[in-house]
Amino acid sequence: MTQFIRLFYILLSFSALALTARNAYAIDSQNLPDINPTYVSMKSIDPVRLVGYTVGDVIEREVILTVKAPYKLIETSLPIPGYEKRHKGQVIGIELKSIKHTKKVDDNSTTHHIKLAYQVFTNNIVAKNAALGPEYLNLVNLKNNQDIVKFRIPTVDIAISPIAIFGQVKIENNMSPFLGPLPLNHDKEESWLKLSLIFLILSALGLLYILGMRAWLPRMGGTFSKVYRALRKQEKSTQGLKESVALVHAGLSTTANFTVFSNNLEQFLALKPNFIGLKLELEQFFNLSRRINFEPKYLDPAANFDSDVNAQLWVIKFARRCRDCERGLSPEKLATPSMKAGL
Amino acid sequence: MSDRQLTDWRNHALNLESEVNKVVVGQQNPIRLITTSIFARGHVLLEGDVGVGKTTLLRAFTRGIGGGYQRIEGTIDLMPNDLVYHTYLGEDGKPHVSPGPLLMSGENLSVFFFNEINRARPQVHSLLLRVMAERSLSAFNTEHYFPHMIVFADRNQVEKEETFEIPSAARDRFMMEIPIVVPNDNDIMEALVFDTKFHNVDALVNNVKPDVLQFDELNAFSGVLQNSVDTSDTLKKYALNLWKATKAPLDYGVKVSGVDMNRLVLSGASPRGMSMMLRAARVNAWLNERTAVLPEDIHAVFHATVAHRLVFSPVYEMRRTEIAREMLNGIMNAVAAP
Incomplete structure (x- = not known):
């Protein structure tokens, strides 16, 4: 029995020793001397946003560690995913979710790329501080196995936000003594904007039409429309009459696509039946042209103008009636041609 | 010349047209053109198919104009001298020279009618060029003048055998080339075939009142007309x-x-x-x-x-x-x- 108790104590002592040794290693990892900074250099890529994290968020940081010979990273000292972080014995609620480690070995140094992903497993009713890390890495001197040192990856401080505002908010207490900007009624401006846009579009269409057809309105680009406008601008004189007659001749020829004379008037009327209603006036026009251009002694008994100005007024009216015919309108019948008045 | 005289001459001209229109039907436009040519003192070339009335038309005008009238037929063996003279043995057994168609009427020649002109040789065309342009001819050491002469010629454009194309220089001497075509009017066509008055051309032409115009006054009047x-x-x-x-x-x-x-x-x-x-x-x-x-x-x-x-x-x-x-x-x- 005594022997059994002795054995029990021996086992108990060994167990205690084993636990002590394990604790001693963990303690050693933090209590190891720091590495001479000349042998190691670190660069970290930390999250840009340091606030506003809440439960479930994953925060990543990357550490690039270059260790110069003769030191070498003890890879078993890399942090283990799932390991709870504590601060002053309290679980801080930040857990290493995953780690990716790659290294590049050169002659005199080794570069380690360590990607750490932490996940938040805590929340609070108000914002609270937290930190990623620190992490302790152990390094060994390859020339001296007893020379084991540590390197501390510094922490990154973050703030964890609550999911919702805690408690009830009394609106009356939360009101500002200042009046905020009142929303303006923009109906009027919107109407003006719409009208302006419509006007702009119509103007643009009109401009296109002007540029395309050289006329302000549909049908104003017709041959006799142009002739009529040109005739109205002519000076009222003998020379103006001659030019007016020439303009009407040109209009007739353009309309017919051949030169119209009194001897092919029937051909013109057959081709342009819209003008049949003007047959009498066409004949009078050619008689007037005969007097103006070719035979001054000729007097048309049916169209004896008392002055060139009156004749010119008649030509203008005749051109307007030609324009009406061109537009498919029926010119009103002449009751009694009054040549003296030119009307 | 007064307006009245112009009017009188116009009446004569229209009368001549009317006379010719009586015997040559359905050719109002060519008849107007020939009348125009007579008063413009220009030579006329008629062109058309065979048997359409070219010769009849010219003969009718010739009768109406009055004055000396000569006619020659274009043939391939016609020579220029045939237009000027011809020789023969007379009853006295001696050679004689008679004036040809051009000289026969002297200065009174008013119409020289050259039928089928394109059958004549270029030599004949050449002679005609001068006569038409200058209305004169040198023969027997004398200069002969034909101040009132108008050349009427016709040619058949369809037939090309044994013909000579009239050169552009000769064509240019003619004031007008007038195409003669068969009228389209059915009544006229029927009359031309069945009306016996159209069967005898000589009798038909004789229906034209002679000397409607005074041929020897045409030149003077033409000048006045042109100026008026x-x-x-x-x-x-x-x-x-x-x-x-x-x-x-x-x-x-x-x-x-x-x-x-x-x-x-x-x-x-x-x-x-x-x-x-x-x-x-x-x-x-x-x-x-x-x-x-x-x-x-x-x-x-x-x-x-x-x-x-x-x-x-x-x-x-x-x-x-x-x-x-x-x-x-x-x-x-x-x-x-x-």
Whole structure:
């Protein structure tokens, strides 16, 4: 029995020793001397946003560690995913979710790329501080196995936000003594904007039409429309009459696509039946042209103008009636041609 | 000359037309053109198929004009001297020389009718050139003048065997070339076939009142007529544009279907041709009781006075009549006045 108790104590002592040794290693990892900074250099890529994290968020940081010979990273000292972080014995609620480690070995140094992903497993009713890390890495001197040192990856401080505002908010207490900007009624401006846009579009269409057809309105680009406008601008004189007659001749020829004379008037009327209603006036026009251009002694008994100005007024009216015919309108019948008045 | 005399002569001219229209039916336009040519003192060439009445028409006019009338038939063995004289052995057994058709009527020759002119040789055409242009001839060491003479000629365009194409220089001497076509009117066609009065040409022509015109006063009156009918600046410009268009139709946008217009015209109307056109247009204006020439007067004579003067590229000569008609129509349609 005594022997059994002795054995029990021996086992108990060994167990205690084993636990002590394990604790001693963990303690050693933090209590190891720091590495001479000349042998190691670190660069970290930390999250840009340091606030506003809440439960479930994953925060990543990357550490690039270059260790110069003769030191070498003890890879078993890399942090283990799932390991709870504590601060002053309290679980801080930040857990290493995953780690990716790659290294590049050169002659005199080794570069380690360590990607750490932490996940938040805590929340609070108000914002609270937290930190990623620190992490302790152990390094060994390859020339001296007893020379084991540590390197501390510094922490990154973050703030964890609550999911919702805690408690009830009394609106009356939360009101500002200042009046905020009142929303303006923009109906009027919107109407003006719409009208302006419509006007702009119509103007643009009109401009296109002007540029395309050289006329302000549909049908104003017709041959006799142009002739009529040109005739109205002519000076009222003998020379103006001659030019007016020439303009009407040109209009007739353009309309017919051949030169119209009194001897092919029937051909013109057959081709342009819209003008049949003007047959009498066409004949009078050619008689007037005969007097103006070719035979001054000729007097048309049916169209004896008392002055060139009156004749010119008649030509203008005749051109307007030609324009009406061109537009498919029926010119009103002449009751009694009054040549003296030119009307 | 007073307006009354102009009117009197116009009545004579219209009377002559009327007389000829009685015996040659359905040819009002050629008859008007020939009348125009007589008063413009220009020679006339009739062109048309066989048996369409060319000779009858000219004979009828000849009777109406009065004066000396001579006629010769164009044949392949006709020589220039045949127009001037012929020799024969008389009853006395001695050789005799008689004046030929050109000399027989002396200065009173008013109409020299050359039938089937394109059957005569170029030598004969050559003689005719001078007679037509200068109305004179040198023979027997004497200069013979024919101041009142008008040459009427006809030719058959269809038949080409044993014929000689009239050169452009000879064509240019004719004031007008007038196409004679069979009338389309059924009544006229029926009359020409069944009416016995048309069967005897001599009797038919004798129906024309003789000497309607005084042939020896035509030259003087023609000069007066030409001076009495005005041409305005606008018309002069129009006529010049027409002339230019005959030389360069493409410049006026004139096109003829199936013809390369760049190659078509070798030579447009000649100055003589355009002057003859204006003479004829003046006569047309006078016949229509106008005191000045209108574009319509030019149109009335444009084809007849210009078409035969155009010189086309040889490749188009076979289609000359058709092309000339289309081109001149195109010119009249394209050139504006004013």
